Amino acid sequence: VITSLYRLLLRAYPASFRAEYEREMVWAFEQQLARSRTRLDRLVLFAGVAVDLVISAGKERASSPGAAMQPIEGRVADMSLQPVYRSSREARLSALTPLWAGIPVMALIPGSLDMLTTKPPDIIGIPAALVFVVVALLWAAFGAFVVWHARYPVVVAIAIAIFAVPASLVLALAPSFFRVMMFVG
Amino acid sequence: VALGDETLHGYGIMLAIEEMTGGDVRMGPGTLYTTIKKLLAGGLLEEVPDGTGEGSDRRRYYRSTPNGRAFAAQELRRFDQLVTRGRQAGLLVDR
Numbered sequence: 262v263i264t265s266l267y268r269l270l271l272r273a274y275p276a277s278f279r280a281e282y283e284r285e286m287v288w289a290f291e292q293q294l295a296r297s298r299t300r301l302d303r304l305v306l307f308a309g310v311a312v313d314l315v316i317s318a319g320k321e322r323a324s325s326p327g328a329a330m331q332p333i334e335g336r337v338a339d340m341s342l343q344p345v346y347r348s349s350r351e352a353r354l355s356a357l358t359p360l361w362a363g364i365p366v367m368a369l370i371p372g373s374l375d376m377l378t379t380k381p382p383d384i385i386g387i388p389a390a391l392v393f394v395v396v397a398l399l400w401a402a403f404g405a406f407v408v409w410h411a412r413y414p415v416v417v418a419i420a421i422a423i424f425a426v427p428a429s430l431v432l433a434l435a436p437s438f439f440r441v442m443m444f445v446g
Numbered sequence: 447v448a449l450g451d452e453t454l455h456g457y458g459i460m461l462a463i464e465e466m467t468g469g470d471v472r473m474g475p476g477t478l479y480t481t482i483k484k485l486l487a488g489g490l491l492e493e494v495p496d497g498t499g500e501g502s503d504r505r506r507y508y509r510s511t512p513n514g515r516a517f518a519a520q521e522l523r524r525f526d527q528l529v530t531r532g533r534q535a536g537l538l539v540d541r
Contacts, residue, residue, distance in 0.1 A: 278483070286475040288504040289457040293475075313474025321480050 263307050264291060270311060273318035447518050453494055455505040456482060482508060490514035 267290050271283055290310060297303045448462040456478055463473050485491035491514055494507050510518065532538040 278480075282479040282483070284504045285456050285506060286479055289460060289475045289478070292457045293460075309472070310474045310476070314476040317474070317476030317480045321483075 263294065263303060267307070267310065267314075270314050273314060274321055278321055447522070449491075449508070449510050449514075451510070451515075453507050453509040455496075455507050457505065459508070485514065490517055 264287065268283075268287060271279060271286060274283075293306055293310070294303060297306050448459055448466055452462075454462060456475070459482075460473050460475075460478055463471055482491060486493065486508075489511055491508050492511050494509055496505070496507050529538065
């Protein structure tokens with residue numbers, strides 16, 4: 262079971278590396294396992310080997326040909342066993358999240374917008390509203406940049422959660438800000 | 447350094463490192479094989495045919511190239527100088 266799990270973890274390495282060294286690595290791991298006397302020894306061995314694998318696979322992916330943004334990927338891959346995020350088409354679709362998520366949300370929240378606009382206009386003045394929207398746009402753009410260059414699904418998910426979703430909400434509320442601005446004007 | 451003039455397979459290198467460091471350093475297969483790949487690419491290590499014929503599809507044998515041995519010697523001299531200077535500065539006390 263442990264060997265099968267180890268084979269599964271080896272998928273964290275680039276395919277070219279696996280093709281070259283997988284059989285040797287499994288053999289070396291089996292030799293190490295054979296030296297372990299107790300079940301606890303095997304578990305400790307597996308834990309150590311798994312950590313070693315995650316770190317070395319991250320470095321290997323970061324240094325493999327075609328890897329973009331190497332320093333960031335190295336760090337990210339250390340935390341992730343997810344396969345490489347290969348589809349640039351998916352990445353581009355995800356990068357547009359602020360737009361495709363923001364527009365439906367904008368349509369769904371008119372009631373919320375009304376609630377917001379019933380607040381005294383001086384709560385959100387014109388400069389504050391403008392700054393808020395500009396910051397949201399910049400935030401969304403940065404999120405799109407991160408997603409565009411991400412190679413791992415986990416990075417895409419985190420970037421969408423941190424950048425795209427809040428930015429979408431702010432953009433969805435943008436009409437309300439402008440309504441406030443017009444009201445103030 | 448663990449290889450010296452020997453020809454070893456990957457697991458043999460792991461054991462040699464463990465023995466050389468008195469068990470302090472236990473290298474996992476991940477670190478070992480990514481390092482082997484780099485050393486092969488850098489011309490410091492070379493693969494040699496398996497003479498035993500036993501398990502040859504699952505293990506390969508490696509040895510240092512002349513360049514690899516020269517590089518190891520250069521690194522060891524550098525460490526040696528560092529240790530000497532550390533001792534002269536009173537930073538290293540013999541136990």
